[in-house]
Amino acid sequence: MIILLIYIAIFAGSFFAIRFGVRKFRQMNDFTSLKTVTFGDESAVRPDRWASVISVVTIFLLWGAFTGSKWVPVHAPGPFVGDAEFTYTLEAPNGDRDDATVFVRVFEVGEEMVKPEIEPGDGFAKNDASAVGAWRSDLILMDKNDEVTRDDGAKIVAIDGQPVSVGGTVPVSAGKVTVTSKGALNFTPSGGLQMEPIWLPPPESVVKRVGEIASEGYQNFTLWEHLYWSLFRVIVGFALGAAVGIPLGYAMGLSDWFRGWFDPIVEFMRPVPPLALIPLVIIWAGIGESGKIILLFLAALWIMTISARAGVSGVAISKVHAAYSLGASKWQLMRHVIVPNSLPEIFTGARVAMGVCWGTVVAAELVAAEKGAGMMIMVASRFQLTDIVIMGIILIGIIGYGIDILMRKAESWLVPWKGRV
Amino acid sequence: MSTLSIEHISMRFDLPNGGHVQALQDVSLELKTGELMSVLGPSGCGKTTLLNILAGFLAPTEGQITLNGHKVTGPDAERGMVFQQGALFEWMSVRDNVSFGPRMAGKREKEWRGTVDHLLDIVGLQDFKEKAVYELSGGMQQRVALARCLANDPDVILMDEPLGALDALTREKMQGLVLRLWKETGKTIILITHSVEEALLLGERLLVMAPRPGRIHKEYRLPFADDGVGKDLREVKKNPEFGVKREEILSMIWDMEEEIMGRTEEAEA
Numbered sequence: 001m002i003i004l005l006i007y008i009a010i011f012a013g014s015f016f017a018i019r020f021g022v023r024k025f026r027q028m029n030d031f032t033s034l035k036t037v038t039f040g041d042e043s044a045v046r047p048d049r050w051a052s053v054i055s056v057v058t059i060f061l062l063w064g065a066f067t068g069s070k071w072v073p074v075h076a077p078g079p080f081v082g083d084a085e086f087t088y089t090l091e092a093p094n095g096d097r098d099d100a101t102v103f104v105r106v107f108e109v110g111e112e113m114v115k116p117e118i119e120p121g122d123g124f125a126k127n128d129a130s131a132v133g134a135w136r137s138d139l140i141l142m143d144k145n146d147e148v149t150r151d152d153g154a155k156i157v158a159i160d161g162q163p164v165s166v167g168g169t170v171p172v173s174a175g176k177v178t179v180t181s182k183g184a185l186n187f188t189p190s191g192g193l194q195m196e197p198i199w200l201p202p203p204e205s206v207v208k209r210v211g212e213i214a215s216e217g218y219q220n221f222t223l224w225e226h227l228y229w230s231l232f233r234v235i236v237g238f239a240l241g242a243a244v245g246i247p248l249g250y251a252m253g254l255s256d257w258f259r260g261w262f263d264p265i266v267e268f269m270r271p272v273p274p275l276a277l278i279p280l281v282i283i284w285a286g287i288g289e290s291g292k293i294i295l296l297f298l299a300a301l302w303i304m305t306i307s308a309r310a311g312v313s314g315v316a317i318s319k320v321h322a323a324y325s326l327g328a329s330k331w332q333l334m335r336h337v338i339v340p341n342s343l344p345e346i347f348t349g350a351r352v353a354m355g356v357c358w359g360t361v362v363a364a365e366l367v368a369a370e371k372g373a374g375m376m377i378m379v380a381s382r383f384q385l386t387d388i389v390i391m392g393i394i395l396i397g398i399i400g401y402g403i404d405i406l407m408r409k410a411e412s413w414l415v416p417w418k419g420r421v
Numbered sequence: 422m423s424t425l426s427i428e429h430i431s432m433r434f435d436l437p438n439g440g441h442v443q444a445l446q447d448v449s450l451e452l453k454t455g456e457l458m459s460v461l462g463p464s465g466c467g468k469t470t471l472l473n474i475l476a477g478f479l480a481p482t483e484g485q486i487t488l489n490g491h492k493v494t495g496p497d498a499e500r501g502m503v504f505q506q507g508a509l510f511e512w513m514s515v516r517d518n519v520s521f522g523p524r525m526a527g528k529r530e531k532e533w534r535g536t537v538d539h540l541l542d543i544v545g546l547q548d549f550k551e552k553a554v555y556e557l558s559g560g561m562q563q564r565v566a567l568a569r570c571l572a573n574d575p576d577v578i579l580m581d582e583p584l585g586a587l588d589a590l591t592r593e594k595m596q597g598l599v600l601r602l603w604k605e606t607g608k609t610i611i612l613i614t615h616s617v618e619e620a621l622l623l624g625e626r627l628l629v630m631a632p633r634p635g636r637i638h639k640e641y642r643l644p645f646a647d648d649g650v651g652k653d654l655r656e657v658k659k660n661p662e663f664g665v666k667r668e669e670i671l672s673m674i675w676d677m678e679e680e681i682m683g684r685t686e687e688a689e690a
Binding site: 316318319321322323324325326327328329332336337340341343415416417 | 495496501504510526553
């Protein structure tokens with residue numbers, strides 16, 4: 001909640017700072033800047049690069065600030081670490097009361113824990129010592145060293161002077177104390193606003209993991225091998241899907257019989273998400289490479305078939321007529337008119353298919369695999385290695401984005417006439 | 422002398438709702454080599470259907486078409502076609518578009534290079550031959566389409582409103598170009614148009630068609646096309662006879678349109 005508020009504040013604050021600060025000094029004088037109607041004119045909406053930069057930086061700042069990152073100068077209040085104490089009041093069955101102090105040492109998880117040394121103190125309730133990790137809690141059996149114990153009928157009546165009964169909670173200087181149902185004390189040090197590394201590790205530990213897994217590997221394979229195998233499956237599966245789907249789509253676009261025969265199959269398979277096929281593919285082909293590649297083949301096949309079919313239907317009839325009138329044979333029409341004319345559609349389909357394949361391979365690896373990006377984050381999550389999970393998600397995102405950029409580059413190189421006819 | 426003859430062509434097809442359309446009824450005419458005929462008529466008179474049958478894209482239900490004595494059964498390089506929107510191949514350069522016909526016929530570059538360069542000179546696109554066609558203006562694209570058709574050296578050129586999508590100024594220039602190409606190459610040309618003026622300027626013969634069923638209404642023989650070759654076409658339009666013919670044909674087509682409207686209203690009533 002507080003993170004969302006900070007995020008909105010940065011969003012609004014930087015908007016005004018850029019609009020009335022930076023913009024004052026750098027006036028743009030191109031055509032779009034002279035438009036007076038911009039609200040509703042889509043072409044006048046250009047992404048503000050300042051906003052993009054601030055947006056990305058903000059995410060990393062917030063991530064760092066709420067995880068106690070060493071790379072970020074400002075931090076949200078962290079968990080309490082250090083020594084603290086509170087007193088409890090024990091009431092003996094005869095009505096006598098005595099105070100004792102509990103000394104608590106809160107240490108960072110992973111460091112050596114040393115209980116504070118204490119004096120037992122006077123009275124029938126004796127002082128106690130406890131050591132607890134940050135974000136954890138500790139059950140304190142305070143009456144173990146007391147002269148009158150819970151078994152004798154003694155019970156806690158107050159903490160730090162505030163009356164409390166069984167199940168009640170009292171805030172103390174470094175956290176809170178709860179009286180458990182059995183009458184013992186449970187101390188929870190205050191956690192601050194930062195995230196525990198097990199939920200969200202700071203950016204530097206994710207980066208450290210990248211180096212570590214790149215050189216030493218994880219689950220028998222290095223990072224590059226995991227990513228390579230995922231990519232390899234995508235490329236082989238997509239290539240097979242395209243190799244079958246494009247000719248099938250052409251056949252469906254050119255022949256009544258093919259159209260009639262495959263229409264029901266394609267129309268039925270198209271809305272079935274490839275993820276729904278994972279269990280069946282595992283039953284049929286196991287969890288090895290062939291199963292993955294069959295799945296990706298099926299994911300790419302229908303998309304490529306439909307885009308090739310659409311590419312053929314998209315050929316203007318006048319171009320077909322023109323080619324025939326110029327003496328082209330059917331084969332020449334195919335090669336010189338239909339195939340080039342359907343390339344833009346096929347590229348659009350290929351971009352979609354690559355995206356779907358990349359998503360499907362990760363999902364398939366999450367279910368079962370020996371190697372791969374999805375398998376890496378799945379196994380890491382079982383061991384609560386959140387930094388590997390986050391690293392995996394970021395790398396999967398970067399690769400997916402990279403694939404799309406490459407496909408777009410290939411498209412503008414191979415199909416320069418797209419959208420210009 | 423080779424001729425294109427259209428013999429009692431009729432075209433009738435069924436509609437999904439059980440009705441039928443008589444697109445053409447008993448159309449007959451004959452064109453000699455080197456004749457330029459323009460075809461006019463209100464929409465629905467079957468002029469595009471006639472052109473598609475001539476090109477071989479559609480089969481007539483009755484009658485036949487013969488060119489140089491043999492029957493037309495499908496599209497062929499002997500009958501070239503120029504479309505309203507050019508129908509150029511965007512993935513090819515101007516030169517590759519123009520040389521498409523010869524290349525499909527399996528000719529080698531040295532065989533067609535001279536013809537293609539000559540045609541590009543005539544249509545004034547020599548400097549643009551390496552450009553992609555989508556970089557050209559509409560008028561230039563249409564000139565590429567003309568050159569592409571001529572490069573194949575067809576016996577007959579069929580033009581389906583080839584200048585319909587151009588602006589008025591470009592259109593006038595292109596009309597001059599069509600006349601010039603006609604005289605220089607001596608091709609038989611059939612040109613469909615919606616513009617009465619264009620039909621008068623370009624048609625050595627002018628065919629007016631009537632709708633429902635599509636049929637020949639009236640045929641003219643006109644002197645303006647011959648007069649116009651190599652001249653400013655605006656001079657031709659000043660000829661008083663030109664004005665008279667224009668008014669006559671305009672009112673003829675106007676009457677047909679009125680009749681269609683009347684019939685539609687009756688049907689609705």
